[in-house]
Amino acid sequence: MEIKLMHTRMEKICGDREMKCSSFRLPEDVMIDIFLRLEVKNLARLRCVCKSWNTLLTSKTFVEIHLNQSMRNPRPLLFRHGISPSYLGFYSTKYKQFEDLCDPPFRTQLADLDVVGSCNGVLCFCSNGSDRSLIYLWNPLIKKYITLPRPSLNPRYLGFGVNSVSGHLDDFKVVTISANADAEVYSLRSNSWKNIAYGFPRSIEINRSHINSSVFLNGSVHWCARFSCYHDNSCPWLIVSFDFAKEVFQTVMMPYDLSTDDADKYLNVFDGYLCVFATIPNNTFRSYELWVMKEYGSTESWTKLYTIEKPQRIWWPLGFTERGKIFIRGECRHGGYGLLVYNPHSDTFKCIGVHLPYYAIQVLNFVESIIEPVSQSLILSRS
Numbered sequence: 001m002e003i004k005l006m007h008t009r010m011e012k013i014c015g016d017r018e019m020k021c022s023s024f025r026l027p028e029d030v031m032i033d034i035f036l037r038l039e040v041k042n043l044a045r046l047r048c049v050c051k052s053w054n055t056l057l058t059s060k061t062f063v064e065i066h067l068n069q070s071m072r073n074p075r076p077l078l079f080r081h082g083i084s085p086s087y088l089g090f091y092s093t094k095y096k097q098f099e100d101l102c103d104p105p106f107r108t109q110l111a112d113l114d115v116v117g118s119c120n121g122v123l124c125f126c127s128n129g130s131d132r133s134l135i136y137l138w139n140p141l142i143k144k145y146i147t148l149p150r151p152s153l154n155p156r157y158l159g160f161g162v163n164s165v166s167g168h169l170d171d172f173k174v175v176t177i178s179a180n181a182d183a184e185v186y187s188l189r190s191n192s193w194k195n196i197a198y199g200f201p202r203s204i205e206i207n208r209s210h211i212n213s214s215v216f217l218n219g220s221v222h223w224c225a226r227f228s229c230y231h232d233n234s235c236p237w238l239i240v241s242f243d244f245a246k247e248v249f250q251t252v253m254m255p256y257d258l259s260t261d262d263a264d265k266y267l268n269v270f271d272g273y274l275c276v277f278a279t280i281p282n283n284t285f286r287s288y289e290l291w292v293m294k295e296y297g298s299t300e301s302w303t304k305l306y307t308i309e310k311p312q313r314i315w316w317p318l319g320f321t322e323r324g325k326i327f328i329r330g331e332c333r334h335g336g337y338g339l340l341v342y343n344p345h346s347d348t349f350k351c352i353g354v355h356l357p358y359y360a361i362q363v364l365n366f367v368e369s370i371i372e373p374v375s376q377s378l379i380l381s382r383s
Helices: 002-015 028-035 040-046 051-057 060-071 376-382
Strands: 075-081 087-092 097-100 113-119 122-127 135-139 144-147 157-162 172-177 183-187 192-195 204-206 215-217 220-227 237-243 248-253 265-270 273-279 287-293 302-309 316-320 326-331 337-343 348-355 360-366
Touching: 028 051, 028 060, 040 051, 075 113, 113 215, 113 360, 122 157, 122 172, 135 172, 157 215, 157 220, 204 237, 215 265, 220 265, 265 316, 287 316, 316 360
Parallel strands: 113 157
Antiparallel strands: 075 087, 075 360, 087 097, 113 122, 122 135, 135 144, 157 172, 172 183, 183 192, 204 220, 215 220, 220 237, 237 248, 265 273, 273 287, 287 302, 316 326, 326 337, 337 348
């Protein structure tokens, strides 16, 4: 309430077009502290109040401080897709309620899209079906988006992230891999695609699943994969990644206990660490182990955190709540499939009232930001 009142008073001060913001001048550090307490949608509105506020709110300093603050409190974003109407919104386990996001401004409906990933407050979507070459970047909180030029080859797999070493928070990139293992990378700053010289390793096959999405962490996007050996189900599991700064593919092995079995694996990020949910094979009911890579890139650092058991055959983990609990798609007491939250400390499951009959749903970690997915090359061409 106090923040809303503060916002109203500040707008009133500079609301009169005849009044200049110079008549309301506070030290910059005080202004930054005030602005950091406001919601992103209010910050977007305040940019229109006067030129000096717009300059401050779009400065690299403020955008970076705001992003770093938001990264301490990522929010789980739920995307139910493949049906109409689809659903995109936040869920708070603290307040036990959903917050719907506005529909994207694309001509393409959500039901016809897959979400590729989330990074620095920007979502990446691609068209689903046989043609996946229509790609969007969208910040839903400030309602800004860009439609990417189409890659030269139809993607089979996609990954999204940011070049973490360039010094630009909006240095977003998308990597695509075709069915022939050719790879391309798109850069938002240049608004163009380029080929990856050696393509994707042909000895590796990415595990294709409706819940096995790519995961961005430490400047790279990661996929769960296996070495290609078409007549042998014991081919080793591994993680393949694409470094957005070096623009090269790299690999790291799964934990030894998981590397050769035929059970499903799903990648995710837990508390800043790369992690994998692994199905326990040959069980009378489905169970999962959660493994975490404590030192990024080190196979020896894999550590098993939990074993999750639920007495039903069809269920799977989706991601994490803001408090470290685990979202589950499974059977609720009413007999239908829905969204549950698993508490690893009390070993309990709780239904949260979301009906999910055979529909795909993804849970992403979303960080609020005021970063605009706008190509610098387009800005320069217009100026």
